[in-house]
Amino acid sequence: MSPIVKLTDVHKYFGTYKVLEGVTFEVPRGGVAAIIGQSGSGKSTALRCINALEAIQGGTIDVCGHAIQDPELNRRALRCDVGMVFQSYNLFPHLTVEQNIMLAPTCVKLMRKPQARDLAHQVLAQVGLAEKAEHYPEQLSGGQQQRVAIARSLAMKPKLMLFDEVTSALDPQLTGEVLKVMEELARGGMTMILVTHEMAFARKVASQVIYMHKGTVWETGSGTMLDSPRTAELRSFVNNGL
Ligand SMILES: Nc1ncnc2c1ncn2[C@@H]1O[C@H](COP(=O)(O)OP(=O)(O)O)[C@@H](O)[C@H]1O
Ligand SMILES: [Mg+2]
Numbered sequence: 001m002s003p004i005v006k007l008t009d010v011h012k013y014f015g016t017y018k019v020l021e022g023v024t025f026e027v028p029r030g031g032v033a034a035i036i037g038q039s040g041s042g043k044s045t046a047l048r049c050i051n052a053l054e055a056i057q058g059g060t061i062d063v064c065g066h067a068i069q070d071p072e073l074n075r076r077a078l079r080c081d082v083g084m085v086f087q088s089y090n091l092f093p094h095l096t097v098e099q100n101i102m103l104a105p106t107c108v109k110l111m112r113k114p115q116a117r118d119l120a121h122q123v124l125a126q127v128g129l130a131e132k133a134e135h136y137p138e139q140l141s142g143g144q145q146q147r148v149a150i151a152r153s154l155a156m157k158p159k160l161m162l163f164d165e166v167t168s169a170l171d172p173q174l175t176g177e178v179l180k181v182m183e184e185l186a187r188g189g190m191t192m193i194l195v196t197h198e199m200a201f202a203r204k205v206a207s208q209v210i211y212m213h214k215g216t217v218w219e220t221g222s223g224t225m226l227d228s229p230r231t232a233e234l235r236s237f238v239n240n241g242l
Pocket of ligand 1: 041
């Protein structure tokens with residue numbers, strides 16, 4: 001079966017600064033890839049390239065049948081297939097939770113409001129927030145807001161979800177409730193790529209761990225690779241976070 005995402009020898013520069021230097025990996029349908037690595041190793045940039053938020057200067061990226069490097073890339077179709085959740089929730093403060101979630105399905109997919117409202121309630125139930133539909137973002141905790149952001153993404157029925165350090169701004173308890181939602185998504189068969197510092201989560205949930213170092217995939221394998229790293233760099237990262 002063809003992979004949902006396939007990066008082949010991807011090179012990315014910011015000006016003359018090389019951020020990605022031949023990144024290659026693929027994620028099969030239903031796979032959960034956890035990208036780990038030091039700050040500045042290119043993790044966020046790799047995710048942003050997958051979603052065509054950044055142009056690449058070499059190599060190819062195939063995402064759900066879209067060739068990201070193609071100048072004719074249909075971004076609208078890509079956005080429908082790929083959901084992305086960031087560390088900051090970016091909910092609209094003047095809209096209720098339900099309205100935040102209905103926005104993309106009604107505006108992008110031209111779904112009718114009653115149908116979009118049903119969908120909003122369905123995805124809110126999925127993240128355990130069915131009773132918060134009428135609330136405004138400021139009435140929710142950070143963890144709840146992040147779960148709304150995930151629900152908003154789910155409402156577009158993506159084939160792939162990208163998560164960039166979605167729990168980094170949260171305290172441990174709220175982190176736990178967001179990770180639980182992500183674990184359930186993974187169990188439900190969602191294809192996901194997540195950048196995370198949560199090693200226990202990566203070990204437990206990821207089908208594939210990708211350790212990035214200096215803009216390359218330095219080491220990759222299953223979660224157990226974290227217990228017996230092959231490279232000194234990964235060993236040091238696992239032991240010290242360095
Ligand atoms: N828009 C940008 N312009 C210039 N340099 C950038 C930009 N975004 C990221 N970088 C640089 O690229 C490198 C990798 O960044 P990033 O992908 O955010 O790393 P990570 O997510 O692993 O911390 C860093 O050195 C960062 O400063
Ligand atoms: Mg980052």
